[in-house]
Every structure is written in structure tokens, then in C-alpha cells.
Amino acid sequence: MTTAILFGSFALLLIIGVPIGIALGAASLLAIAYVPFLNFDLYALGLVSGINSFTLIAVVLFTLAGSLMAQGGISRRLIAVADRAFGRSPGDLGTVTIMACLFFAAISGTGSATVAAIGLAMIPALVERGYDRAYAGAMVASAGGLGVMIPPSVVMIVYAVAAGVSVTALFMAGIVPGIVIALTLIVYNITQRRKMAHKGEAVLHEGSVWAALNQAKLALLMPVVVLGGIYSGIVTPTESSAVAVVYALIVSVFVYKELPLRDIPKMMLDSALLVSAVLVIIGASVAFGRIIALEQIPTQLAEFVLSMTQSRYVVLLATIVLLLIVGTFLETLAAIVILTPVLLPITLELGIDPVHFGIVMIVALAIGFVTPPLGANLFMAAQVGQIPFDKIARRIFPWVVTMVVALLIIAFVPWLSLVLPQVFLDYGG
Structure with missing residues (x-):
């Protein structure tokens, strides 16, 4: 009954439009009130301990660093490099756009920042080059998902905290899969441009x-x-986030001189407000997760799944389907902190490496960034590209299918995720 109250109330609150953090907290409080031997101290302790993590400081600082870089002239220079390097290649400016997103992802850590920074410059340019505006917006939204797949990634940090794995190993594990996703998107764009009998043109x-x-x-x-x-x-990943802020600040303000000092306090406030919502979700999810653990839901689910099949491939495929569905309506960070304690024990029982599973989970949920009805990247691309949401939503489906194909390759070829940690970190799982 406790499980029904916990998940039923959470689902109901989401359906009626309650913010995720509040829905998590309210559902936890209802479940605690139902169980006689629990008291509300469990929720308070969970809320505090959930955000009392040194590693989570990196989430705040990487978000600020991404904002500084997006407005400090760095994105414009990265686009210029991508344009001159790939502007005459097959797929022309589409290839440039995806590579620019890849470059920016390596310094931003978030998908929305990547879409905003690259989309503002590239969507109008793509339209001028002959691309359909909705198609261009869908491309930027899809490639913007690289922001959470390529290190340093805020989402990777949250998964590392939830799963108890090395942030450094996870960062390194995301490099090759991120490149695979980018190449897959480039191949799809090239095939579409060839159908239109379009060849590369002069660079911008x-x-x-x-x-x-x-x-x-x-x-x-x-x-x-x-x-x-x-x-x-x-440096540790957390210390590196401070390095990123200082570096971005120096380059944007004193070298490129494109970021006025008077704008920095507002950017800091905006970043704090953005991250505060994430931290509320993480804190509320800890109490939620503790109730799940007390009810032995992960253990029972693992036993049920393993009684049905011992095939890691079947379980991994079923997990991917679940994550793709969840990603369409639940914010990625919230999905990670809620589902990791439930799904990780099952995958560990089947011998799936937790770092590899983390990459699969992050990529699968990142596809939700571009999948309605949530589609955070879609909303951002529609806004910066001045595209009606219904039009960009109709053009996103082929891009989602392309990313799912890449996801399946990553999921069933663990070597892609583990080769760099094994070579450079002597990672053994």
C-alpha cells in the first residue's frame, strides 16, 4: 500500500501540473504519514543530506561557466572554426552546426545552453542556406543533446552521485559515445541533403x-x-568546475572583452535560480529513494526481472524502452535520481558495468530532451529559432529515430563506453 501511495500520488501530482520537486516531496510526505514507524524527520534529513554533497558544487559552477561562455564570444568563435573546417563537406552547414554543438558541449555541460548558444547563430544561417526552418530547429535541438553526453556534463555528475561511481571515469566514458551520436546525426543530415541534390557551398x-x-x-x-x-x-571534477568559471571569466571579460562586468551579477543570479530548482529535485528525491529502499522495491523488482529472464540484452533493451518513455515526460535529472536506485541493482546482478549503464541511461534520457511533450531542447530551439512548436515537433521524429539507433549501438557495444577509462584510468568496473 505504501508503494501505491508513493507512486500514485507522485503520478497524480505530475498530471495536474505540480512541479517535479514539490511532487516528489509531497508524495514522500504522504507515504511517511501512512507508515506508523516513520516520522517526518526522515524527509527533513533526506532533503538536507541530498544536497550536502561536495560533488554537487560542480553542478552550480559548470552551469555558471556555461552561461559565461555562451555570452562571452566563445560560441561565435567555435562556430567559425567548425564552419571553416566543415563548411564545404557533405551536408555543408548542417555538418558545421552539429560539430559546433559538439565543440560547445565540451565546455558547457548542459543541453539547453548548447541549443541557445548555437541555435541563435546557426538557425538563421541554415535557413539562408536553403534549409527548412523547422528542420534546422530540429537539427539544433537534437545536436544540443550532446551537451549532457560530452564531458563535462552536469547530468553525469548527478548520476555519479546517485550511483556511487567515479565522476572522472564517467566523464571519460562519455567521449566516444558522444562522438558516435554526433557522427550519426551528421550521416542522417548528409542523406537528407543528398535527396535534395544539394552540395556543399562556400563557408560563411x-x-x-x-x-x-x-x-x-x-x-x-x-x-x-x-x-x-x-x-x-x-584537480577533482568539483575543483575543475571552479577552474572553468575562472577561465571563462578571464577569457570572456579581459581577453575577448565581449562580456561587460556589470552583467556578471545577473548571470550569477540566473545560474543560481536555475540550479536551485535542480537541487530541490535532488534533495526531495533522496527521501523518495529512502522510502523506496525501505519498501525493498529495487530488490523485489530485481528478483522479478531475473525470474523472467537472465539475458542481460533483453533486460538492457527493456530498460532502454522504459527510459525513452520516461524521458518524454520527466526531466532528466529527476529521472536519474529517481530511477538509478531502482534500475542499477538489476543491471549489476546481470554483470552490466555501472559506468557503461550510466552512459546508456544518460543518452536514453537525453533523447527525451527532444521528444514531446517535455522536449526541453525543442522548446529552446523553437524559441531561439522563432519556430512554432507544432512544426518543429513534427520534424523531430527522424532525428529521434537516428539517435535511438546510435543509442542501441552504444548500449550493446560496451567497449565504446569503457575503452578510454580502461586504457587511461585502469578502470576495471
Whole structure:
């Protein structure tokens, strides 16, 4: 009965439009009130302990760093590099757009920031090049999902906390799968452009690739500084987020001189407000997860699933289907903190590596970024590209199918996720 109250009330609150963090908290309080031996201290302790994590500081700082970089001229320089390098390749400006999203993802850590920064510049350019506006918006929304797949990723940090795995290993594990997703999107765009008998055209920016690289050298050095510090052991992922903020601030304000100092307090406030909603979800989910554990739901679910099949491939495929469905209506961070304690024990029983499963989970839920009705990236792309939401939603389906194909490749070829941690970190699972 406790389980029914917990999940039933949570679902009902979501249906009537209650914010996720409040819905998690209210459902937890109702379940606690029903169980005689529990008291409301469990919720208060869970709320505090959920956000009392040194690692979660990185979520705040990487969000601020992404905002600084998006408004400090870094995204424009990254687009110029991508344009000069890939502007005459098959798929022309579409390839440029996806590669620009890949570059920016490596320094932003969030999908929405990637869509906003790249979409503002590239959607009008794509339309001028002959792309349908809704198609261009769908492309940017899809490629923007790379923001959570490529390290440093805020979503990866949250999963690492929830699953108790190494943030560094997870960051390194996301590199190859992120590139696989990007290449898959590029191939799809190329096939579509060839159907329209369209060949590469002149690049938008004049000059050589080397000139663009020289102008963007500090922007391109950012992931080297941040990720290099993590992988070399010089700084922790949390400390690297502080390095990212300082680096972005210096480059944007004092080198590129495109970010006025007077704008920084507002950016800090906006980042704090954005992250505060995430932290409320994480804190509320801890009490929610503790009730799940007390009811032994993960253990019972694992026993049920394993009694049905011992095939890791069947279980992994069923899990992917579940995550794709959940991602369409539940925010990614909330889905991770809720579902990780439930699904991880099942996958561990079947010998699936937790880091590999984390990458699969993150990619599957990131596809929800571009899938209605939630579709956070879709809303962002529609806003920055001035596209009616219903039109961009109709053009997103082929892109979602393309990403699902890439997801299946990543899921059933664990080597793609584990090769870099195994080689450089001596990771053994």
C-alpha cells in the first residue's frame, strides 16, 4: 500500500501540473504519514543530506561557466572554426552546426545552453542556406543533446552521485559515445541533403581554418584545461568546475572583452535560480529513494526481472524502452535520481558495468530532451529559432529515430563506453 501511495500520488501530482520537486516531496510526505514507524524527520534529513554533497558544487559552477561562455564570444568563435573546417563537406552547414554543438558541449555541460548558444547563430544561417526552418530547429535541438553526453556534463555528475561511481571515469566514458551520436546525426543530415541534390557551398566565414583556430585557441583550450586537469589528477571534477568559471571569466571579460562586468551579477543570479530548482529535485528525491529502499522495491523488482529472464540484452533493451518513455515526460535529472536506485541493482546482478549503464541511461534520457511533450531542447530551439512548436515537433521524429539507433549501438557495444577509462584510468568496473 505504501508503494501505491508513493507512486500514485507522485503520478497524480505530475498530471495536474505540480512541479517535479514539490511532487516528489509531497508524495514522500504522504507515504511517511501512512507508515506508523516513520516520522517526518526522515524527509527533513533526506532533503538536507541530498544536497550536502561536495560533488554537487560542480553542478552550480559548470552551469555558471556555461552561461559565461555562451555570452562571452566563445560560441561565435567555435562556430567559425567548425564552419571553416566543415563548411564545404557533405551536408555543408548542417555538418558545421552539429560539430559546433559538439565543440560547445565540451565546455558547457548542459543541453539547453548548447541549443541557445548555437541555435541563435546557426538557425538563421541554415535557413539562408536553403534549409527548412523547422528542420534546422530540429537539427539544433537534437545536436544540443550532446551537451549532457560530452564531458563535462552536469547530468553525469548527478548520476555519479546517485550511483556511487567515479565522476572522472564517467566523464571519460562519455567521449566516444558522444562522438558516435554526433557522427550519426551528421550521416542522417548528409542523406537528407543528398535527396535534395544539394552540395556543399562556400563557408560563411572567410579565411583559413588555421586563422579560425588561432582566433579561437583560448576557447578550444578550455576543455583541455578543465578535462586535462581532471584526467591527470591535478584537480577533482568539483575543483575543475571552479577552474572553468575562472577561465571563462578571464577569457570572456579581459581577453575577448565581449562580456561587460556589470552583467556578471545577473548571470550569477540566473545560474543560481536555475540550479536551485535542480537541487530541490535532488534533495526531495533522496527521501523518495529512502522510502523506496525501505519498501525493498529495487530488490523485489530485481528478483522479478531475473525470474523472467537472465539475458542481460533483453533486460538492457527493456530498460532502454522504459527510459525513452520516461524521458518524454520527466526531466532528466529527476529521472536519474529517481530511477538509478531502482534500475542499477538489476543491471549489476546481470554483470552490466555501472559506468557503461550510466552512459546508456544518460543518452536514453537525453533523447527525451527532444521528444514531446517535455522536449526541453525543442522548446529552446523553437524559441531561439522563432519556430512554432507544432512544426518543429513534427520534424523531430527522424532525428529521434537516428539517435535511438546510435543509442542501441552504444548500449550493446560496451567497449565504446569503457575503452578510454580502461586504457587511461585502469578502470576495471
